[in-house]
Amino acid sequence: MEELIEKATVLLEALPYIRKFYGKTVVIKYGGNAMVDDELKSAFAEDVVLLKYIGINPVVVHGGGPQIGEFLKKLNIPTRFVGGMRVTDRETMNVVEMVLVGKVNKEIVKLINSHGGSAVGLSGKDGNLIVAEKIDSRKYLSEVKAPEIIDLGFVGKVKKVNPEIVIKLLESKFIPVIAPVGIGEDYEAYNINADLVAGEVAAALKAEKLVMLTDVEGIKDRSGNLIRSISRQELSSLIEDGTVSGGMIPKVKACEIALTGGVKKAHIIDGRVKHSVLLEIFTQEGIGTEII
Numbered sequence: 001m002e003e004l005i006e007k008a009t010v011l012l013e014a015l016p017y018i019r020k021f022y023g024k025t026v027v028i029k030y031g032g033n034a035m036v037d038d039e040l041k042s043a044f045a046e047d048v049v050l051l052k053y054i055g056i057n058p059v060v061v062h063g064g065g066p067q068i069g070e071f072l073k074k075l076n077i078p079t080r081f082v083g084g085m086r087v088t089d090r091e092t093m094n095v096v097e098m099v100l101v102g103k104v105n106k107e108i109v110k111l112i113n114s115h116g117g118s119a120v121g122l123s124g125k126d127g128n129l130i131v132a133e134k135i136d137s138r139k140y141l142s143e144v145k146a147p148e149i150i151d152l153g154f155v156g157k158v159k160k161v162n163p164e165i166v167i168k169l170l171e172s173k174f175i176p177v178i179a180p181v182g183i184g185e186d187y188e189a190y191n192i193n194a195d196l197v198a199g200e201v202a203a204a205l206k207a208e209k210l211v212m213l214t215d216v217e218g219i220k221d222r223s224g225n226l227i228r229s230i231s232r233q234e235l236s237s238l239i240e241d242g243t244v245s246g247g248m249i250p251k252v253k254a255c256e257i258a259l260t261g262g263v264k265k266a267h268i269i270d271g272r273v274k275h276s277v278l279l280e281i282f283t284q285e286g287i288g289t290e291i292i
């Protein structure tokens with residue numbers, strides 16, 4: 001009996017958060033290690049389905065960098081990153097779209113649905129969801145202090161998000177799952193860093209939260225200690241002084257975009273921790289780094 005009562009107590013701990021976030025939208029960037037380990041994948045899907053059933057609206061934006069890399073390797077197409085972005089020629093773009101939209105997106109949809117959810121996969125092309133434009137390589141690469149300045153090819157940035165299709169899905173039982181491929185006004189497909197897409201989608205939806213899963217505990221300071229909480233204003237200095245580098249740069253930028261766009265809070269959390277999404281949303285301490 002004691003044990004059962006203890007269970008009820010644990011469940012009740014979530015009540016204030018369920019009340020606070022009921023009917024609100026939470027954008028989750030899914031990527032990194034959490035996407036390769038089977039046990040973590042199931043735990044992630046359970047978290048997303050649970051959120052939906054208790055009346056919180058999850059929107060998943062996924063990455064797939066490692067999966068694209070593997071496929072390019074199989075095809076003997078060399079690939080590299082400059083300033084955290086994959087150099088994307090036309091041939092690479094075709095593979096990027098095939099892997100992200102055809103493979104990774106559908107796998108996440110299947111995963112969520114196999115845990116009792118109703119996920120619907122979208123790319124930026126569906127409903128003109130993500131209108132992209134070619135990134136200004138010179139400007140971007142010098143901004144992030146990249147070691148070389150080259151043309152990144154079909155790497156895009158978000159020009160506009162048309163969130164109608166996502167809102168329609170959220171109004172019913174569906175869980176939107178978005179692949180980071182944008183459509184240009186020239187009708188070319190653009191490869192966009194998934195973190196940046198998540199930030200822009202969160203801003204367009206005026207989400208309550210942006211939660212970014214990654215393969216580290218959160219943002220680390222110069223001495224390697226986890227930063228628990230940081231303000232939006234302090235973020236740019238972390239990039240400028242080199243504390244934040246590589247794959248963490250677009251994550252930090254995504255949080256800036258989201259918060260500037262009206263999202264209340266952004267979190268960078270450890271996707272290697274089982275049920276990290278629930279731990280972030282339903283506990284007082286949360287996990288990882290919160291950006292306010």
Ligand SMILES: Nc1ncnc2c1ncn2[C@@H]1O[C@H](COP(=O)(O)OP(=O)(O)O)[C@@H](O)[C@H]1O
Binds near residue numbers: 031032214
């Ligand atoms: N200040 C920092 N704090 C934490 N991680 C950092 C920092 N600067 C750079 N990184 C790197 O960023 C990586 C996360 O980015 P990335 O590998 O692209 O993640 P994901 O695959 O989850 O999108 C970390 O594994 C770490 O190596």
Ligand SMILES: CC(=O)N[C@@H](CCC(=O)OP(=O)(O)O)C(=O)O
Binds near residue numbers: 066068096193195
């Ligand atoms: C321009 C650019 O670099 N696009 C990324 C898109 C996928 C992505 O962002 O995946 P992760 O979130 O797993 O890193 C790429 O080609 O790898």
